[in-house]
Amino acid sequence: MKLDPKSARSLEFFTAQMVRISRPGMIGLAVMLLVVFGGIYALAVQVIDGHIVTGMRDNVVWGIYIANFIFFIGISYAGALISGILHLLRVPWRAPIIRIAEMITVISTMIGPSYILLCMGRLDRLHHLALYGRIQSPILWDVLAISTYLTGSIIFLYLASIRDLAALRTYPFKSKWRIWLYKFLSVDFNGNAAQNQYLDRALTIMSAIIIPLAILVHSVLAWIFGMTLRPGWHSTIFAPYFVIAAVFSGTGVLIIAMWVFRKVYHLESYITKIHFNYLGIILMILGALYAYFTFSEYLTSWYGSETWEMEVLYKLFDTNEYWWWFFFAAILGVVLPIAVILFPRFRTINSITAVSVIAVLALWVKRYLIIIPTLETPLLPLQDMRPEYIHYKVTPVEWMLTFAGIAMFCLLFFLFSKFLPIVNVVKVTEDRSYGALRQIVADRIIKREVKAFKLKERQKFAH
C-alpha cells in the first residue's frame, strides 16, 4: 500500500515508539510480570491445596473471582458498544480512540472468563462441558455467548487494523518476524477502491453484529443470577441493569486508557480534550441510567419488603456490614462523575479521568456487593459455628489472582501497543487531510463545535 507523505510521517511517529521500550516502560513491565508470576504461584497453591485456600465456603460459593469475571466482561463493552455504535453512527471524532476501545474489548474478554475457570472446583473436567453440555443451563448459554463474542471482537479488531497492518508492511523494521507477520496479517491489502469498499462494508456489518452480541453476553451473565431463587438476584431488571453497568464501566476504562496512552506515547495531538469531553458526556448519561436502575431495583425491593429481600437490604444499609461500600458503589461512584462532568467548567482531561477511575472502582465494588451479601443471606438461618462459613473474607490467594488479572490486562495492552499503533494511523490521517467529503464535513462540524465551545468558555470568563 502506497502511503502519502503525511501518513508516512505519522506512521514513523508510532513505529518509533513501537520498537523501543522506555525506562519507565521497562519498570512497568517488570512490575506487571512480577504480579503475574505472583498470580501463577497463587494458582499453583490453589490447585495443589484445593479451594480451601480461598475464602469461599458452602454459603458463599462464589466470591471475588465471579466479581472479577463480571467486571472484566463489563469493561469489554468499551470496544463492543462504544466503538460499535460510534462506527455505525459515523461519529467523526471516533478514529483516534476506537483502536484503544477494541483492544480493551479483546483483552478483557480473554481475561474475564479465566476467573470462571479459577472458580471451578474441577478444572481438569472442563471438557465435560463439550461431552455432556446441557443447553438448559445458563452456564452453557454463557459459554456459547462469550466465545462467540470473543471471536466477533477479534474479527472486529482485526478488520479495523488491516489498513494499518498494510501500512506497517512497507515500513523498514529491523526484525524480520515483524515484517513477515505484518505481511501475513495484511492479506495483500493495497488500498484500492474495491478493497476499501469491501473493508468498510465488512466493518459496518461487524459493528452491527457486535452490538447485539455484547448485549446478549451481559444479559446471559445477569441471568445466571436472575434465574436463581435468591434475594437480591431474582430480579427481572437484572439483564438491562448489568448491560448499563457494563457500558458505564467500559466507558470509564476507555477514558483511563486514553489518558494513560496519551501520556505514555505523547498522543496529545491525536487524543484531544474533545475526546475526553464527548466520552465524559457519554459516561455521565450512562451514570444517570445506572443510577436510575439502581434506584428502581432497591426501591421496589424495599417498598415490597419481602423478608429475604429486606435481609439483604439491611446488610447493605448496615454501617457494620456493607453500608460504606454500598455508599461508594451506588451513590458516590455515580454522583461524583455526574456532578463533575455536568458542569463544563469542571471538565478537564484530568478531572474526567479522575471521576472515571472512581466510577470504575465503584462498579467493581458493586459487582462484589451483588455476589457476596446475597450469598451470605440463604433462605434458611445461618446456624453454623464456623465464622468463615458465615462471612466471606477474601484470602491472599484470591487477592493475588485478582491483581494478576489486572496486571495481565495491562501487560497484554502494553504488548498489543508494541505490535499495533495504539491509534488507527491510516484512518486518522485520512480523516485529517484526504478523507472523503463526509469526513471533511465531519471535521467542519468538529471545528464549529470547538469554536462554539471556546466562545462559550470565553464568554463565561468575561462575565
Next chain:
Amino acid sequence: MEEQKNDQSRRAFFSKTVPAAIGMLGVSGLLAEACKAPEEEEEKVSLLAPDGKLVQVSKSSISPQPVSPQEAREGIPGKKFVMVIDLARCKNARQCVAQCQKMHNQPAEDEWIKVFLMQDSEDTAPYWFPKPCFHCNQPPCVKVCPVGATYKRTDGIVLVDTDRCIGCKFCMTACPYSSRVFQWKEAPKSAESCSQPYSPETSVPSRVGTVGKCDFCPDMARQGKLPGCVTGCPNGVIFFGDKNEDIVSNGSESFRFSELVHDRAGYHFMAELGTEPNVYYLPPVDRLFDYEKGFNDLSDEQVEFYKNSVVKKH
C-alpha cells in the same frame, strides 16, 4: 386396579427385601474387613431364606455391589420415595447427622442433613428442624447443572455424579434450601471408602472439588433398608417410604403415607418456591420435648449462638 397393583408391589417389596435385610445385618460388620482384603478365600455366611431354612452362601455374592452407572441414573423401577419428618418429636439429638456422616464417610463438619432451630415469629415457640435434601420434583439444581452431573431419577431421587461434576457450584446457588455441600479439600480417606467402587447411589468415596448432598440412601433402599438418618434417630422423627406403596416407616412404626400427611396436616417447607419437595413436615404440635432439651448436649457458646440466630431482630 390401582389398589391391587399397589398390593402386589408391596408383597413383592417385602418378599425381596426381608431376607436381604436379615442377611445384611450379619454381613455389615464384616464389610470393613472385606474392603481391606477383597482377594481372600470365599467365606460362607448363613442366611435365612424366605421359606424359613438357613442356607450357606458365599459372602461376596451378598455384599452390596454398586449398580451400573446407567441404573444409578435411571432409578429403582416402580418406586417414588418420600420422607415425612415429624417436628413434634425432634429434640436435636443429632443422631441423624452422626449416622449420615458415618454412612457416607463424611468428616464431622460436612452435614448432609442439618438440624436448624427455627422460630416463625417472636410469639411462637422455637422448634428443631431436621433438613435433608428435599429431592424436589422441580429441582432448581438439576435445571442449572451445565453437564447433567446432578439429575432427577424416576424414583424421585436427585443424585450427584461426582465423576462428572465440574465443581461450578451453580447448583449450590440455585438450591434455595442450602442442601448442598462442596468438598473444599481432599477428605482423609478411610480404608473402607477407598476400596469401595464409586457410585452416585452410595456417594462414597467423596471427591475434592465436587458437590455432595443427601442422596436418600438409594443403595440402602435397594437392599430394602431405611436411610441412615431414619435408623439413627432415637425418637423416630424421620419416616421414609414409597409413595406408590403408600407406606412410610421410621423403623419401629409404619403409617400409610397419605393418611399420615392428611391427618397430621403435613406440609412442604417453603412450598411457595414451586420446587415441589418430596420431603413433608408434620407441624410441631403436641411436642414430646421442650425445645430447650435440644440444648442439653451443647456448649454454652453453641446455645448462645442458636438463640441469637432465631427470629431476626432488626
